[in-house]
Every structure is written in C-alpha cells, then in structure tokens.
Amino acid sequence: xxxxxxxxxxxxxxxxxxxxxxxxxxxxxxxxxxxxxxxxxxxxxxxxxxxxxxxxxxxxxxxxxxxxxxxxxxxxxxxxxxxxxxxxxxxxxxxxxxxxxxxxxxxxxxxxxxxxxxxxxxxxxxxxxxxxxxxxxxxxxxxxxxxxxxxxxxxxxxxxxxxxxxxxxxxxxxxxxxxxxxxxxxxxxxxxxxxxxxxxxxxxxxxxxxxxxxxxxxxxxxxxxxxxxxxxxxxxxxxxxxxxxxxxxxxxxxxxxxxxxxxxxxxxxxxxxxxxxxxxxxxxxxxxxxxxxxxxxxxxxxxxxxxxxxxxxxxxxxxxxxxxxxxxxxxxxxxxxxxxxxxxxxxxxxxxxxxxxxxxxxxxxxxxxxxxxxxxxxxxxxxxxxxxxxxxxxxxxxxxxxxxxxxxxxxxxxxxxxxxxxxxxxxxxxxxxxxxxxxxxxxxxxxxxxxxxxxxxxxxxxxxxxxxxxxxxxxxxxxxxxxxxxxxxxxx
Numbered sequence: 001x002x003x004x005x006x007x008x009x010x011x012x013x014x015x016x017x018x019x020x021x022x023x024x025x026x027x028x029x030x031x032x033x034x035x036x037x038x039x040x041x042x043x044x045x046x047x048x049x050x051x052x053x054x055x056x057x058x059x060x061x062x063x064x065x066x067x068x069x070x071x072x073x074x075x076x077x078x079x080x081x082x083x084x085x086x087x088x089x090x091x092x093x094x095x096x097x098x099x100x101x102x103x104x105x106x107x108x109x110x111x112x113x114x115x116x117x118x119x120x121x122x123x124x125x126x127x128x129x130x131x132x133x134x135x136x137x138x139x140x141x142x143x144x145x146x147x148x149x150x151x152x153x154x155x156x157x158x159x160x161x162x163x164x165x166x167x168x169x170x171x172x173x174x175x176x177x178x179x180x181x182x183x184x185x186x187x188x189x190x191x192x193x194x195x196x197x198x199x200x201x202x203x204x205x206x207x208x209x210x211x212x213x214x215x216x217x218x219x220x221x222x223x224x225x226x227x228x229x230x231x232x233x234x235x236x237x238x239x240x241x242x243x244x245x246x247x248x249x250x251x252x253x254x255x256x257x258x259x260x261x262x263x264x265x266x267x268x269x270x271x272x273x274x275x276x277x278x279x280x281x282x283x284x285x286x287x288x289x290x291x292x293x294x295x296x297x298x299x300x301x302x303x304x305x306x307x308x309x310x311x312x313x314x315x316x317x318x319x320x321x322x323x324x325x326x327x328x329x330x331x332x333x334x335x336x337x338x339x340x341x342x343x344x345x346x347x348x349x350x351x352x353x354x355x356x357x358x359x360x361x362x363x364x365x366x367x368x369x370x371x372x373x374x375x376x377x378x379x380x381x382x383x384x385x386x387x388x389x390x391x392x393x394x395x396x397x398x399x400x401x402x403x404x405x406x407x408x409x410x411x412x413x414x415x416x417x418x419x420x421x422x423x424x425x426x427x428x429x430x431x432x433x434x435x436x437x438x439x440x441x442x443x444x445x446x447x448x449x450x451x452x453x454x455x456x457x458x459x460x461x462x463x464x465x466x467x468x469x470x471x472x473x474x475x476x477x478x479x480x481x482x483x484x485x486x487x488x489x490x491x492x
Contacts, residue, residue: 004203005196006299008171010056016049017167018159018195025154026053030061030132033099039126039133041107041148043140044156047194051105051296053156054134058101063132067103067295101132105296107147108137123147158193161185167195168202172212179212186217196298204249228253229326232261235309236269237320244313248305255292255304259285260329262308268324274317281311344400351391368401375402378410388418389425 010016016023022042029040042050058065104122126133127150135151137143168184171177187205191198201217209216231251235244253261259282266278288304291297345364352371353363375384378398388398395415399406 003299003302004171004175005199006297008167008174008199009052010049012060013053013056016053016056018163019049019053019156022154022156023053026057026134027060029152029154030057033132036152037129038152039129039135039150040152040154041135041137041140041143042154042156043108043137045158045193046138047196048156048159049195050136050156051103054101054103054136057134058103061099061101063099063101065101065103067105099131101134102129104133104135106137107135108139108142123150126150159195160193161188164188164191164193164195164198168198171199171202172206175206177206177212178210180214182214183212183217186214190217207249228261232265232326233324235262235312236266236316237324239313241310241314244309245306248309255285255301255308256289257329259289259304259308261326262312264329265324265326266312268326269320270315274315277315278312281307281315284311341400344397348391348393348397348400355391372401372403378402378404378414381414385414385417385421388414389421392422393418 013023013027022044026040026042042054044050055065057063107122123144123146126135126147135143135147140148140153140155165181165184165188168187169179169181172179172184183205184202187198187201191201202212205216206212228251231247231253234247239247248258251258263279263282266282267275270278285304285307288300288307292300292304345368346360349360349364349368352358352367353360356363356367358367371387374380375387378384384398384402387393387401391397393401393415395406395411398404398411398414402411404411
C-alpha cells in the first residue's frame, strides 16, 4: 500500500492546512522577492508541513526546485557547489524570469555542532543569492544570529486538532475507509499537532479495521506500545515474509530503531547461510535508511522495512522453536558508555576546526587521528606541549589524544608547560602595553630604551642592552611564527 503522507502531500499552497497566516506570508515573500531579494527561514515543529509548503510554493510559482539537506551535505565545498551555483544562475526556461527555488532543509543543522565550513558558506550564499532561497528548520535559535538577520522569518505553528480532522476525513473518503468522527478526533488529539504522524496513524489503523472507530484507535495505540519482543519472535522464528511485514505495522518503533533490534538479535537464532542472507537484507535496509536521511523522503522507509522484516523471514531455512533471550540493541548501551569520550572528541575537534580553518568533519576524521599518531604516549614531548598550547588542551584532552594516563606526572607537566607558553604568548603579543602601564607618568627606563634599540640620547645601547634587544627581536619572530594560522605547521 502506498504511503499516504506522500500520496496526499499538498501540491499547491491552497492545500496546506492549519497555517493559513504562514502560508500567506510565504506566498507574499515569493511574489515580492524581486523587490527585497532576501532568503526566508521557515521554522517550526517537525511534521507540520514546512518542507511541503516550500515545494507547493515552487509549484504555484512555476519555479524548478534544487534541494539540499543540511544533515548530510553541509561541507563548505558542497554548499558552494550546489546551493551557491543554484543561487547565482538561472535560465529563461527555469521558471518565470529564470527563477528557481533553492530549498535548504534542516537548515538548523548547519550551525551549533554542525560543520563550521558549511555554516560560514551558507550564510555567505544567502547574503549574495540571486535566486530565492527557503531555509527549513525545526530550531530557529540553533541558527547563527548572522544567518537569522540576513533572512526574513516565517513561523509555522503546530497544526490544531481542529485542522487535522478535515484532512483525515478527506483521506478516508478518497481511500474508501468507513469511519466514525470520534475516531478521527482521537487520532488528531493524540498526535500533538504533527499532521504527518496523524496521517501515518490513520493509515496504520485503517489497514486493520473495516470501519474506523474510536475503540480501534485506542486499541491500536495500546498494541503499538507493547510487544517488541513478540515482534522479534514473530519475524525471526515464525512468520512468512508477508506476515513479518504486516507485524511491523503494529510495533511502536521507527525503522531506524527496528533495524538495531533486529541486527543484534537475529544471530541468536540464525547461523551460517541464513544468517548471511539475513544480514544482506539488513544491509539493504540500512542503505534505504541512508537515503531517507539524505533526502528526507520518508516514503523510502517502506523499502527499508520490507528488507528488514520480510527479508529476514525469507532468509529462514528451517523452523525455529523454543525460547530465546532477546535484548535491547547493544548500540544503545555503547552510546551511553562512550558519550563522555565522544564529547571530549567533539570539543577538541571544534577547536582544531576553528584554528585551522577547516570543517568539523575534517578535523574529526583526518586531523585528530594524525595528532594521535604523532603524539602517541607523549613520545615527542616538545611536540605534545606545542599541541596542548596551540589548542589549549587540559589534562583529560591531552590524555585522550596521546593515550597517556590523565593523572600521570607526564601529562600534568605537559599541561603546565603548555599553560606557561600560552601565558608568555599573551604577554609577548601585548608588546610595550604592560611596560607603559607600569611606568605610567614616569620617564622611560633604560630597559625600555634598549627595547627600542637606542638610549635616550639616540645612541646605541651597551652590549648587554644590544643583546637584550636581539633577544626581544628573536622572541617577536618566534611569536609571529606561533601566531601564524597556516595550519598544523604552527606547532610541528
């Protein structure tokens, strides 16, 4: 059966329900774009029709769409290549006056912990755009202030139950589903303003009932919140391919969670060729889930579910009996155990990215492993000190990179030396500012004269002073090298 959220996705703005004011503002923004030439941020809770409204707008205006998803394509080079080019160019065939609509979905993921290169680049693209751009996001304040200031903003609010019911009623009539009005109100009330979830719930219940009643809805909600272990038993041991697929409709798990449950528990009953086949189907399911994340096209979920349920059931070579101790995915417990390490890794990577002018992903995947190799167990102490000073690392962070114990004297000494270097660098970069402050209102001292290269009479200082001047010049040169932002060579 086709996914109703896709089948009944609005094709024009007039079909967008529950946000009439926001819809009208979006239409006005598009019609007057030539006057203001600003991008617009459309923000609000998930599932309320933001992206659908952007596509419906493009359809109304006759504008071709170029869409980019920030969760997957957010590096500076990708944004420049795709969004940048789309924002700059157009043809007479590409909509009225050569217009096309650039949609940046999940735009709040360009900022916060997102890729630094992409964050800077998308702000630049938005400011220089010669084509209309719609940025779609859930969390408005996760976007940078610079980006927010460069755009107009339109807030989509949660869709009221009163607006959801007519949509569900219309779908039921088109699908030939008999229903009681109370059943539709029950679905609308239970989805908390999320129209997409309401349509999904309607489809799930309608597939099991000839006439949709409020009791069906309540029973369905109760059934879906229980039985993950029964579901595993059904798919892995008992059901045919078709029965396994139907069983997935009744379990309250997203495909992303379902695949983790199955991946960990299938090996408890399958072995050999049937296990290999089952994992092949799980691999295919994972590819489809990747496409969902890349495109935000949730209709691909059904292909993932087909593979991970019907595929596993079809892999079974012989009946499976008895009782199996199934357990929650180990992936979840691993995430819990490693959360501290991941936080440390990301904190270090952010500082590396900022200092080296690279993306967070590059810092995490390429530069951090390199640093771990060259400073392993602090074998090159001088290099480790320079690294700690360059990125202002504490003992835990030095330990994370080098593999040496956080509480060892070696790591403590390295951190102490690095802090001294940072302090010295601050003093040196201050030049004569500190000296002038100490001698405010007094005659410059001989040391000050020596720093200038001559005494108060314009004559050269003595040898000792000359040596100090040379030393100062050398320190300044060394400091200039240390402040060079050219990359890892700063401390290598």
